[in-house]
Amino acid sequence: MALEVYMYFDGNAREAVDFYSEVFSTKKNEIMTYEDITDEGNNTGLILNTSLMIHGTYVMFSDIHPDMNSGPLVKGNSISLVVSDDNKEYIKELFDKLKEGGKVEMELEETFWSKMFGSVCDKFGNTWELNYSGE
Numbered sequence: 001m002a003l004e005v006y007m008y009f010d011g012n013a014r015e016a017v018d019f020y021s022e023v024f025s026t027k028k029n030e031i032m033t034y035e036d037i038t039d040e041g042n043n044t045g046l047i048l049n050t051s052l053m054i055h056g057t058y059v060m061f062s063d064i065h066p067d068m069n070s071g072p073l074v075k076g077n078s079i080s081l082v083v084s085d086d087n088k089e090y091i092k093e094l095f096d097k098l099k100e101g102g103k104v105e106m107e108l109e110e111t112f113w114s115k116m117f118g119s120v121c122d123k124f125g126n127t128w129e130l131n132y133s134g135e
Contacts, residue, residue, distance in 0.1 A: 005081060006060045007126065010073040013047040013063040016124050023097040024054045034065055055083050075125040086134035088116055095130050098122045 009016055014031070021028050031050040046063035053059075059081075064073045085091055095108055101123030108118035108130070116132035 004058045004060060006062065008073055009047075009061065009063050009124065011044075011046060011063055012124065013050075013061045014045070017047070017050055017052065017061050019123075020052055020054065020059070023094060024052065026052050026054060028052065034063075055085070080119070080127040080129050082129045082131060084131040084133040086132070088132050088134065091116055091118075091130050091132050094128075095120060098128050098130075 007013075007016070017028060017031070020026075029051050032048045034044060034046050034048045037048060044063075044065070046065055047061060048065075049060060049062055051058045051060045083091075083094060092108060095118050099120045099122070103121045105119040105121055105127065106117070108116050111117045114131050115134070117130065119127060119129045121127050
């Protein structure tokens, strides 16, 4: 059994998939658009579903369709995505890539639980916590 993450976007899920695929050096999976499941002809190009394998976990992506009853996307701070690894250079590399166009919330530094920890809100408004899990 595994916990999976679903990330929703406001029309830029494809850009986010491209970005995260590059950051985490992972293969892009098949992309299903809303047009793939409907004959309505409103060619929005919005993503209904796709996923990336990031650090051993499937992270799924979808755009919020303007016609859906769920309403508009509301960006918030109720979730963070955490990557822990025992390779300091890898943590630094991820941090540097994720902060491009985003905002550093906490620089990579030693904390009472880790020799290196940092937090960054990426250019899509998603918060990533990067944690060195080695000795």
